Amino acid sequence: MGMRLSRRQLVSGAALGSVALAAGLLGRPARGANREVNLYTSRHYGTDEKLYDLFKQKTGITVNWVQGNADEIAQRIRSEGSNSPADIFMTVDIARLWRAQNEGLFQPIQSETLSKNIPESLRDPEGYWFGLTKRARVIMYNKDKVDPKELSTYEDLANPKWRGKVLTRSSSNVYSQSLTASIILAHGIPETEQWARGLVANFARPPEGGDIDQIKAVAAGVGDVALSNTYYLPRLIKSDNPEDRAVAEKIGAFFPNQEDRGTHVNISGAGILKTAPNKEAAIQFLEFLSGPEAQAIFAQSNNEYPVLPGAEIDSVVASFGTFKEDTINAASIGRVTPDALKVMDRAGWR
Numbered sequence: 001m002g003m004r005l006s007r008r009q010l011v012s013g014a015a016l017g018s019v020a021l022a023a024g025l026l027g028r029p030a031r032g033a034n035r036e037v038n039l040y041t042s043r044h045y046g047t048d049e050k051l052y053d054l055f056k057q058k059t060g061i062t063v064n065w066v067q068g069n070a071d072e073i074a075q076r077i078r079s080e081g082s083n084s085p086a087d088i089f090m091t092v093d094i095a096r097l098w099r100a101q102n103e104g105l106f107q108p109i110q111s112e113t114l115s116k117n118i119p120e121s122l123r124d125p126e127g128y129w130f131g132l133t134k135r136a137r138v139i140m141y142n143k144d145k146v147d148p149k150e151l152s153t154y155e156d157l158a159n160p161k162w163r164g165k166v167l168t169r170s171s172s173n174v175y176s177q178s179l180t181a182s183i184i185l186a187h188g189i190p191e192t193e194q195w196a197r198g199l200v201a202n203f204a205r206p207p208e209g210g211d212i213d214q215i216k217a218v219a220a221g222v223g224d225v226a227l228s229n230t231y232y233l234p235r236l237i238k239s240d241n242p243e244d245r246a247v248a249e250k251i252g253a254f255f256p257n258q259e260d261r262g263t264h265v266n267i268s269g270a271g272i273l274k275t276a277p278n279k280e281a282a283i284q285f286l287e288f289l290s291g292p293e294a295q296a297i298f299a300q301s302n303n304e305y306p307v308l309p310g311a312e313i314d315s316v317v318a319s320f321g322t323f324k325e326d327t328i329n330a331a332s333i334g335r336v337t338p339d340a341l342k343v344m345d346r347a348g349w350r
Contacts, residue, residue: 039052039063047301054297055285088272089271090268092135094330095174095333096174097267098334100129114127120329130290133269134305137266141254154256154264166224167226169207171341180343181339196344200347212236219247230320231303236251237316265305290307291308296311299314299317
């Protein structure tokens with residue numbers, strides 16, 4: 001069984017603090033019952049349902065799932081408190097996982113399988129959450145306007161040579177915040193603020209829209225380069241819409257900082273809630289998601305990079321080439337995100 005909640009249902013339900021979820025369809029089982037696991041997820045990819053079905057086939061454990069906006073799901077968990085039926089909170093971006101941990105929503109998990117499958121940099125050191133997929137934040141460029149030899153680092157995008165040519169999302173977006181946090185960890189706050197001011201001065205327009213919007217704007221000539229997660233470009237390449245494919249043909253993907261720390265990598269991931277009624281089943285589910293079969297499905301279905309070393313990568317994503325990734329621990333990035341937001345605000349990055 002799986003179900004989605006609309007934004008209105010999610011918000012109203014959270015305000016009520018109801019014990020049951022979605023009119024009682026996700027009831028709270030007795031503790032120790034392990035034939036189901038209740039998942040709250042902000043991943044909005046229908047292909048994830050393949051994983052839920054496969055897990056049930058292999059284990060007999062049913063995945064009950066509710067999908068919604070990450071911040072609203074987190075609010076619902078807080079509102080439900082000890083009565084929450086949720087076992088797992090799955091979301092995208094390091095910052096959101098760190099916030100949930102910082103608010104005391106997760107419990108630490110010890111699992112040899114998770115420790116073996118997921119690199120140390122992609123999980124919390126104390127086991128509060130675990131990265132399940134990777135998404136590299138790269139520079140998308142207009143192949144007619146930019147020679148990739150001109151590109152080098154995130155830091156170089158603040159160079160005046162890019163004046164009026166840079167596109168990116170707003171500072172309220174967690175992807176922007178996590179990237180800025182990674183630069184703080186590399187250079188410190190004063191230098192990062194100087195970088196952010198230079199980047200803002202180079203904006204082709206005030207930030208608006210998501211990563212797909214940035215890519216389309218680069219293709220349309222609004223700007224020459226954009227910051228974007230890798231998986232958005234394969235979506236356009238594989239689209240049934242010829243206009244999307246035409247956009248993709250104009251775009252190249254460049255991995256920054258290959259000569260120093262490596263390209264910033266973000267994650268989607270999950271943690272087991274402190275009040276989880278089905279803890280053992282939840283651990284089993286996360287272990288399954290970190291294994292080779294599930295990792296290949298993640299990669300093939302949503303064009304993400306697997307966290308499991310050696311797992312199969314989508315052919316279009318693989319065509320972008322291999323790259324060196326920044327291996328600073330994701331938890332460190334999460335902790336610095338509040339500072340990143342302040343830096344971006346002072347720099348005028350709206």
